[in-house]
Amino acid sequence: MKKPVAHIALFAYLAVVALVIILPLVYVLFGSIRPTPAITGTLWDLLPTGFTWDHFASAFNRAPILRQMLNSAIVVVAQTGLQVLTSVLAAYAIVFGNFRRPGLILGAYLVTMMIPNEATVVANYLTIRQLGLFDTIVAVFMPFVASAYSIFLLRQTFLGFPTEIKEAATVDGAGPMRFLFRFLLPLTRPTVMTVTLVSAIAAWNGYLWPLLVTESPTARTVQVGVKALFDEADTDFGAGLAGLIVVSIPTIILVIVGQKFLARGLTEGAVK
């Protein structure tokens, strides 16, 4: 574009868009530090009009936020770790396992991919209850230790792995495990990283499932916990807003640090 007027218009437009996008978070942030009343019901709510830590103190008082963040962290580590492990092994088996009909196996996984979690929650919930695992962290990540989506992505990448290297490795006497760790994974690291990141984010963001299988505040994960905090804080808006800020800190850091991987993660899924 060559015209400067058009440039300015473009910038102005994008600036407004950026402000609108950022509005909710700014509102929450300013509200969380504004001395009571946290929300005044006037346009002043758009600006930081004061400072206090009171609401954060109140939030920590009303809900065991740190414990809930720990729970979420455990879920992320367990769920992501197990998911990556099972997906890598499954994709490996499908691609290099010399099955006669690998497509059939993959097809079966793809079918499960099309079944949304939301349709199976009730059945899974009843199972968890019968297993006596209700209100435990294990119940939160248990149904998700395998992911057809990850298997699919990894399978695509493994397929593209040069056969010459595989043959050379076999000739050198490398067994499957050695091949996997020494050759395959290092060379497909970007995809594995993406799969890990996507899986971790999903684990952290989980809401419906933890809502169903946990009940006590100390067993809850952070998403459900912050919603319960918001409800319980009731007219104490400041505490609710402060809770939102605290709970968002890990994800904000993650997005800042992992920008590139995230961007790639989305496009990889699209292109394939």
Added chain:
Amino acid sequence: MIRTRKGVAAGVTLAAVASLILAGCSGQPQPQETVAADGPVSIDFWYSVGGSSADALMKQVDAFNSSNSFNITINPIYQGDYTETAAKLTNAVQSGDTPVLLQGGDTFSAYLHDSGLATAPESVATFDGQAYNGDGVVAAAANYYTFDSKLWAVPLMVSQPAVFFDATKLQAAGLSGENPPKSIDELFDWADKIYAATGAAGLVFQQNEWWNEQFSALNNVVYCTPDNGLGSEAATAFDFVNDDLVNVWTHYQKSLQAGAIVNVGSDGVAAQNAFSVGQAAMLLASSASLGTTTAAAAFDINAFALPVATEGGGAVPGGSALWVLGEGHSDNEKAAAVEFARFMGSADVQRQIFEDSGYLPSNQEALDGLLTSETSQPKLALLKQLTATAKTSATGGCHNGAFGQSRADVRSAIQAIAGGADVQSSLENAQSKGTDQLADYNKRASK
């Protein structure tokens, strides 16, 4: 004169035997059974209040945990509002995960009583042999939780609705709290006047089925028949639609559309906020809102009682009660639960809860004391309203187990009315749906 030793001994024995016999015949609640407290007991307590009401409640829970002499620890768990808590309880029954202590919303009481989950406090064997005694509970509050002349739950946080207002704004329209309106319709007139005089809304309250019940009770209308379900028979039908009620909601609809009443949907928190930040001159809310609004408002808050238009009418004291859900729990846990119930119902605790939150004291001694010592105008107004509430079927409130769904239907009707729907048909629709659900519940409960 019995002066010999033998004579004295005989006399003492006689007296002792006599007093034992007399004690056995004194009609005290029995059984005076004892349970040995072996080791520390930790029990779950599900509660449903938030904000500063929760603060007030938790303060007492902490006090109990640190002061009780039976090594009991109460583990409080917030379960959402009364409706959500009720839903979770139903789910918990499935796997035997019910708590032994529950803060039950008033309308949940019929269900809790019918379900077999609850145990009347006085039937529970205690640690010290002293059975729970409900005599100290304020009569109007106990009314709600008494089935077959037994008190089934200890009223924990009693609330009655009242009108909170900013005196300055009322003045601007030539109105004063000294001369309150005589009916709900007149209250809405006041809202219109304030709006006309100041350009700011006169009243705010949320669209909640509770108001439908309150407006009816104020007119001495029995909400469900027979006898609001308080008699020997369970309720079988709803019967609240009448000309007065239709008029009131029609007026509401008009004032809402004009802007004299703020539309906050069904959001009670938003209603309190709108009042605290000064967007409406009056707030129609539960007495419990006094605590939260005082904390948030920059002006002095005053209150007056809800207008009783008909003799025998009054505001239904609701709120919540502490239920001991004995089913599936050990004697130890039940005894611990009753200790807690006793503590929470005591004069001192109830007085503190009132001071901290605006929930009315359910303990008669506390109420009497506060009537003489209380100096804050709004608090005094609330206390007086409770004391003055007539004890009739209408003010006893409707008791039935189908309240969950039928209340939701009334709420939808009110929301529809706020949106402009025809008042008469919306209410009649909700009424007949509710009656159907009652029939359904009665059928299911008798299986």
Added chain:
Amino acid sequence: MQSTNLFGQPNGFVGSDNFAAMFSDPDFWRTLGITVLFMLGSVAGKVIVGLAIALPVSQRVRGTGVFRASVLIPMAVSTAVAGLAFRALMTPSTGLFDVIARALGGDNVGWLTSTNVSLLSVIIVDVWTAIGFTVLLLLAALDSIDKQVFEAADVDGARFWRRTFSITLPLITPTLFFVVVTQSIQALREFTIINVLTAGGPADSTRTLVIDIYQAAFGGTADYGASSARSIILLVLILALTAIQFGVLERRVNYR
């Protein structure tokens, strides 16, 4: 296929009774309607907003890089947090949205309390949370269009809008297609946002199928039979949707 009693315990095999009850329940059909409306509104919103942001940003003017970063912000918070933030914004009367509405001369908009507006509000939040995803994808697609195509168009005298509709959009149809498919399915599954904002209300005006599934099972009546029947319907819907979209839209997509 079983019915449940007062406490949610299955008490008998009732065959297809649950399905029969569901299909004859007018509330179920309303739920379906709301679900479809939500899906249509949501996908349309995401595509339009996505393009409205991606197209300008892709112009490669100096300084637009900063805006690429701002687009990531909705991804920095979870759906639950986003939902709650908007819940605060949309609080009746005292929330910022109503404050702005009144400042602009209007009245309180019942964002979460009016049955007419509630679905729109939920859609708005859903679109906001997806901004990062949609814009990044569309940007990647736009960035990969060969510059020469545009140069040729410039020579031919094509103006911005004509250029966009006749050239740019057709060239990114694979990505647009992908966005439409994934977001449609996502909209059918969306639970968190609605649960956090309105819980299906007011007066069931935002009660989508997923919410219905949840409420039936966990809303107090423990009607697992009804919940399961609805879960099957959700499954069928999603499978059907995927099939239709791959079948019909695929033909209109131009592969290079």
